[in-house]
Amino acid sequence: MTATTLSPEAILDVLRPVCDPELRKSLVELNMIRNVTVEGQNVAFTLVLTTPACPLREFIVDECKDAIRTLGPVDAIDVEVTAETPQSVGLPDRQGIDGVRNIIAVASGKGGVGKSTVSANLAVALAQTGARVGILDADIYGPNMPLMLGVQGQPVEVEKTPQGQERLHPVEAHGVKLVSMSFLIDRDQPVIWRGPMLNGIIRRFLYDAVWGELDYLIVDMPPGTGDAQLTLAQAVPIAGAVIVTTPQTVALHDARKGLKMFEQLGVPIIGIVENMSYFIPPDRPDVRYDLFGSGGGEKTAGELNVPLLGTVPLEIALREQSDRGLPIAVSNPDSASALALTQIAKTVAGKVSVLALQPQPMT
Numbered sequence: 056m057t058a059t060t061l062s063p064e065a066i067l068d069v070l071r072p073v074c075d076p077e078l079r080k081s082l083v084e085l086n087m088i089r090n091v092t093v094e095g096q097n098v099a100f101t102l103v104l105t106t107p108a109c110p111l112r113e114f115i116v117d118e119c120k121d122a123i124r125t126l127g128p129v130d131a132i133d134v135e136v137t138a139e140t141p142q143s144v145g146l147p148d149r150q151g152i153d154g155v156r157n158i159i160a161v162a163s164g165k166g167g168v169g170k171s172t173v174s175a176n177l178a179v180a181l182a183q184t185g186a187r188v189g190i191l192d193a194d195i196y197g198p199n200m201p202l203m204l205g206v207q208g209q210p211v212e213v214e215k216t217p218q219g220q221e222r223l224h225p226v227e228a229h230g231v232k233l234v235s236m237s238f239l240i241d242r243d244q245p246v247i248w249r250g251p252m253l254n255g256i257i258r259r260f261l262y263d264a265v266w267g268e269l270d271y272l273i274v275d276m277p278p279g280t281g282d283a284q285l286t287l288a289q290a291v292p293i294a295g296a297v298i299v300t301t302p303q304t305v306a307l308h309d310a311r312k313g314l315k316m317f318e319q320l321g322v323p324i325i326g327i328v329e330n331m332s333y334f335i336p337p338d339r340p341d342v343r344y345d346l347f348g349s350g351g352g353e354k355t356a357g358e359l360n361v362p363l364l365g366t367v368p369l370e371i372a373l374r375e376q377s378d379r380g381l382p383i384a385v386s387n388p389d390s391a392s393a394l395a396l397t398q399i400a401k402t403v404a405g406k407v408s409v410l411a412l413q414p415q416p417m418t
């Protein structure tokens with residue numbers, strides 16, 4: 056092969072056919088390749104991904120390098136990888152939160168299936184990739200996110216603006232900004248919220264908290280299809296909903312209901328996470344027991360025509376560490392459940408960027 060003279064133009068030309076595997080468009084046309092420089096036989100460029108948590112980061116870098124090497128001998132290819140997360144738009148009458156790009160609802164029909172666990176781990180796993188992440192604990196009746204993130208009882212700063220408006224400062228935990236009802240109430244006092252009050256408090260958490268710049272705001276929903284879900288979906292543009300389920304049939308039946316509700320409210324379904332899919336005994340990490348039968352999440356996902364984002368095993372360490380305020384993705388990052396949750400976080404981030412850049416027709 057005769058070597059072409061290396062030049063930024065030649066590099067861009069040879070990269071033009073390389074596509075983003077999820078967006079199925081040319082990286083060059085998507086303006087994801089920037090600052091191409093050539094010095095002698097050394098090539099450098101910046102690859103701007105659509106999320107810092109891109110699950111295909113290595114794959115895309117390798118594709119680019121392979122393409123460049125077809126030009127002839129190259130001494131070094133230096134790729135600086137950065138990311139610019141696109142902004143979800145949502146339905147026209149929804150009011151976004153300044154600085155917040157993508158709001159992800161984590162929901163289920165039934166309680167105790169692991170929504171809060173999935174929310175906490177999605178959030179910290181995304182933060183670990185360099186994304187700016189917040190969690191809104193929308194479980195007003197049973198706010199347990201501060202416990203799960205180890206910041207229960209931490210004092211929370213409420214700032215009064217010159218206009219007399221009260222602004223709540225999120226509490227920082229494991230690199231994630233958290234707002235929860237639990238910071239504002241006495242945990243042992245039962246709180247009785249009526250619909251309009253609930254609506255009001257969720258709207259305050261959304262719009263009056265000092266979130267700053269966020270790539271992702273994860274909203275941990277209460278179980279079911281009630282006022283909180285309605286308030287959220289009617290107020291802000293939601294990038295999409297992640298539905299958590301367990302393999303039991305009842306939970307699947309409820310998940311289906313939750314999924315339908317979001318669809319009716321024009322919220323795209325990112326996919327289903329099947330939690331507690333199988334049991335891994337702590338002394339035998341090589342063994343797995345299918346306690347509830349297998350394949351339920353996959354079947355539901357197939358029936359409802361939404362992706363199965365992943366399956367998370369039941370692990371004792373997950374609950375133990377979670378009770379100590381440590382999400383498993385922080386405490387035991389190499390455990391099977393942490394690996395599954397981290398992979399799910401990346402998949403979710405990838406799908407959110409696709410949804411944001413290629414808005415789906417909404418019903």
Ligand SMILES: Nc1ncnc2c1ncn2[C@@H]1O[C@H](COP(=O)(O)OP(=O)(O)O)[C@@H](O)[C@H]1O
Pocket residue numbers: 163165166167168169170171172173199330331367368369370371373374375377378392
């Ligand atoms: N994969 C898992 N392995 C072990 N324990 C889990 C797992 N998922 C959740 N748990 C535990 O189950 C309980 C309920 O989970 P939680 O996330 O609070 O559910 P939800 O928010 O849906 O009510 C918690 O004690 C949590 O630590």
Ligand SMILES: [Mg+2]
Pocket residue numbers: 170171172194199275276
């Ligand atoms: Mg919960």
